[in-house]
Amino acid sequence: MSSQVSVVDKREKSKVSSSSKEKVSRILNRYGMLFILIALIILMSILSPTFFTTGNLLNIVRQMSVVGIVAIGVTIVIITTGIDLSSGSVIALVSVAAASFAHPDTYPLIVPIAIGLGLGLLTGVINGTIISKAKIAPFIVTLGMMTAARGAALLITDGRPVGNLSDSFKFIGQGSVLGIPVPIIIFGVVGLISYILLNKTKFGKYVYAIGGNEQAAMIAGVNVDRYKIFVYGYAGLLSGVAGIILTSRISSGQPTAGVMYELDAIAAAVIGGTSLAGGIGAIGGTIIGALIIGVMNNGLDLLNVSPYWQQILKGVIITVAVFIDSRKNRKS
Amino acid sequence: MKVQKRLILFIILLLLSAAFISGCGEKQESSQQTSSQSGExxxxxxxxxxxxxxxxxxxxxxxxxxxxxxxxxxxxxxxxxxxxxxxxxxxxxxxxxxxxxxxxxxxxxxxxxxxxxxxxxxxxxxxxxxxxxxxxxxxxxxxxxxxESIKAGLMQMEEVAKLLNGKGNIAIMNGQMGHEAQIKRTEGNKQIIEKHPDMKVVLEGTAEWDRAKGMTLMENWLQSGKKIDAVVSNNDEMAIGAIMALEDAGKLEDVVVAGIDATPDALEYVKSGKLKVTVFQNxxxxxxxxxxxxxxxxxxxxxxxxxxxxxxxxxxxxxxxxxxxxx
Incomplete structure (x- = not known):
């Protein structure tokens, strides 16, 4: 099997170098949005004197870590021209399953974590397997998983929350190490691992290759099916991570948790420059996209903007941000 | 190999359909009931x-x-x-x-x-x-x-006003905007606040009935630096979220938190004194x-x-x- 892969690798190299133009636009994408994020931060700092404080900035990153982690998985999926609508429901399923094993003095901490991560991974692998083997559109398969996972979460708990969690489990979402909240640390670690996966490994090359031209990748010898299963499995795993953090943060497993998180995650990826047409996207961009959403949510709350206006403004800002970005790309 | 793959696919489909059937169990039950009833x-x-x-x-x-x-x-x-x-x-x-x-x-x-x-x-x-x-x-x-939804808002706010001796800064946490319960409960809150000249609404936002979102909103409010004497929430889940954020910031002692619904979770918070008021809708x-x-x-x-x-x-x-x- 290893010899097969190395042959593929050689064929890949010529293909990847020809897409260096894409790489340039990817970098532009990233910095364009960074500029918008900085502009938003400056604007909010002027409007609200309490916005630009260490406490509040940590607050924003911590709040966005759950959606941000999901968005990283979704980004990789979108790069392969796929989509994952099941993240929010998987979070709920993971939430109630992990919480059920996280009561004080029952199981060691590793058990709820393993169950949560395992379940997330499983849902992702099921998504990926059906998408690649049965050739059903990702939109449909993950829509099915979105419904089924939510149903399973409700079934397990009879629609009720699961409380009474151990202190060690609560530490994941509520604790801090050296003044940095644990969710932010996990967010950072997930971001770093995903960055390396996408930029420094064969896996990453193949992901971009599949997104750029699936047919060509297949002809070049990439086992497209297997990599798709990896990609959806990884997205599922990250939903599992997010589900565990969320559960720990709110001290309860909630079958109704995570509603619409998949859309926030997709929005973060797209704001961050990921192209829904596939082949383009970067972890850094997605993290910036998530932070833009976080800064907006936080800033509008600080300014006590009416909830009705908040929704309108968020919609406008998301659309305008992506519009500016696409204009800039066209010019370059 | 091929057989194996098919087998795996078959098993997955089987699992999915099993999940589906168990999920739809209640509906099937009901349709069976109807058919059995048509005779009697x-x-x-x-x-x-x-x-x-x-x-x-x-x-x-x-x-x-x-x-x-x-x-x-x-x-x-x-x-x-x-x-x-x-x-x-x-x-x-x-x-x-x-x-x-x-x-x-x-x-x-x-x-x-x-x-x-x-x-x-x-x-x-x-x-x-x-x-x-x-x-x-x-x-x-x-x-x-x-x-009557408005009565819950009135009852909740009256108790909060009593606890605050009729004066203070109120933050209102709304449910999903546009829901009847959100509109009426908040309206009830505001009717009582208007009766007390020393009470005013300093912050108002929505957390869409959700605990995690309630926690986020409260964290943001705490960052705003505004003085808050009471958080009046349209439901208990958001109120619990607010309590968790206040506890984190070490400010729960200074703030009265009130919810509505009296869910089992919320009652535990009332019992421990963290949630001061809730309203039982039977x-x-x-x-x-x-x-x-x-x-x-x-x-x-x-x-x-x-x-x-x-x-x-x-x-x-x-x-x-x-x-x-x-x-």
């Missing part, structure tokens, strides 16, 4: 159209109906879930009419589409009892059973009352048009009584 004319069949089986509070309402159903002889209730889809609910109500149920209990998905459903039932001469969600024109239905009572009136109407007995199930204020003093109710 002496049984009273009630169709219960509920908006969302997944909703916690509504599941308690359904429990109330189920308990009352068990205590009755010759009554069978068919439960259907509209999954928060008004058009789905309309077709479910139409199906009930087609099945010639003896009466319908309707908890509307939204109050805009409800009049249409009531009209359909009226045209077919099937008694229809609207439960929990009130709207203008609800008197066209055979009867209404519920609690879910089981409404479910039971709705079914009771529907059965009466099915038998052709006279029923009251409006049947109010009162709200009850829950504080640390009487919390034990309510904890027992959920057990």
């Amino acid at each position: 004319k002496d049984k009273i069949v009630i169709g219960a159209a509920l908006p969302d089986f997944d909703d916690k509070w509504l599941s308690y309402l359904q429990d109330g109906m189920k308990e009352y159903e068990k205590a009755q002889k010759d009554v069978e209730v068919i439960y259907v879930d509209a999954m928060n889809d008004a058009s789905k609910q309309l077709s479910q109500v139409e199906n009930f009419i087609q099945q010639k149920v003896d009466a319908i209990v309707l908890v509307p998905v939204d109050t805009v589409s409800a009049p249409e459903m009531v009209n359909k039932a009226n045209e077919a001469n099937v008694p229809i009892v609207v439960v929990n969600r009130q709207y203008e024109g609800v008197e066209n239905a055979t009867a209404y059973v519920g609690s 879910a089981k009572g409404q479910g039971q009352g709705g079914l009771e009136i529907a059965i009466k109407a099915a038998k052709g007995e006279n029923v009251e048009k409006f049947n109010w199930i009162p709200y009850e204020l829950v504080t640390k003093d009487n919390v034990e009584e309510y904890i027992k109710k959920w057990q």
Whole structure:
């Protein structure tokens, strides 16, 4: 099997170098949005004197870590021209399953974590397997998983929350190490691992290759099916991570948790420059996209903007941000 | 190899369909009930159209109906879930009419589409009892059973005003904007605040009934640096989120937090003194009352048009009584 892969690798190299133009636009994408994020931060700092404080900035990153982690998985999926609508429901399923094993003095901490991560991974692998083997559109398969996972979460708990969690489990979402909240640390670690996966490994090359031209990748010898299963499995795993953090943060497993998180995650990826047409996207961009959403949510709350206006403004800002970005790309 | 792959795919499909069937179990059950009932004319069949089986509070309402159903002889209730889809609910109500149920209990998905459903039932001469969600024109239905949302807001805020000695800065945490309960509960809050010249609303936002979002909103409010004396929330889940954020910041001692619903979780927070006020909307009572009136109407007995199930204020003093109710 290893010899097969190395042959593929050689064929890949010529293909990847020809897409260096894409790489340039990817970098532009990233910095364009960074500029918008900085502009938003400056604007909010002027409007609200309490916005630009260490406490509040940590607050924003911590709040966005759950959606941000999901968005990283979704980004990789979108790069392969796929989509994952099941993240929010998987979070709920993971939430109630992990919480059920996280009561004080029952199981060691590793058990709820393993169950949560395992379940997330499983849902992702099921998504990926059906998408690649049965050739059903990702939109449909993950829509099915979105419904089924939510149903399973409700079934397990009879629609009720699961409380009474151990202190060690609560530490994941509520604790801090050296003044940095644990969710932010996990967010950072997930971001770093995903960055390396996408930029420094064969896996990453193949992901971009599949997104750029699936047919060509297949002809070049990439086992497209297997990599798709990896990609959806990884997205599922990250939903599992997010589900565990969320559960720990709110001290309860909630079958109704995570509603619409998949859309926030997709929005973060797209704001961050990921192209829904596939082949383009970067972890850094997605993290910036998530932070833009976080800064907006936080800033509008600080300014006590009416909830009705908040929704309108968020919609406008998301659309305008992506519009500016696409204009800039066209010019370059 | 190929056989193996097919086998794996087959197993996955099998698992999925198993999950699907178990998920739809309740619906199948209900359709079986109807078919078994068509033979026995002496049984009273009630169709219960509920908006969302997944909703916690509504599941308690359904429990109330189920308990009352068990205590009755010759009554069978068919439960259907509209999954928060008004058009789905309309077709479910139409199906009930087609099945010639003896009466319908309707908890509307939204109050805009409800009049249409009531009209359909009226045209077919099937008694229809609207439960929990009130709207203008609800008197066209055979009867209404519920609690007045605004009263919950009034009751909650009155208690908070008492705790604050009639003065202070109030932050209002709204549910999903546009929901009847959100509009009325907040309206009730504001009516009381207006009566106290030393009280004012300093912050208002929405956390969409959700604990995690309530926590986020409270964290952001705390960052705003505004002085907050009380957080008045449209429901308990958001109030619990606010409590967690306040605890994190070490400020729970200075802030009165109030919720509505008296969910089992919330009662634990009342018991420990973290949640100062909640309001009990009697879910089981409404479910039971709705079914009771529907059965009466099915038998052709006279029923009251409006049947109010009162709200009850829950504080640390009487919390034990309510904890027992959920057990």
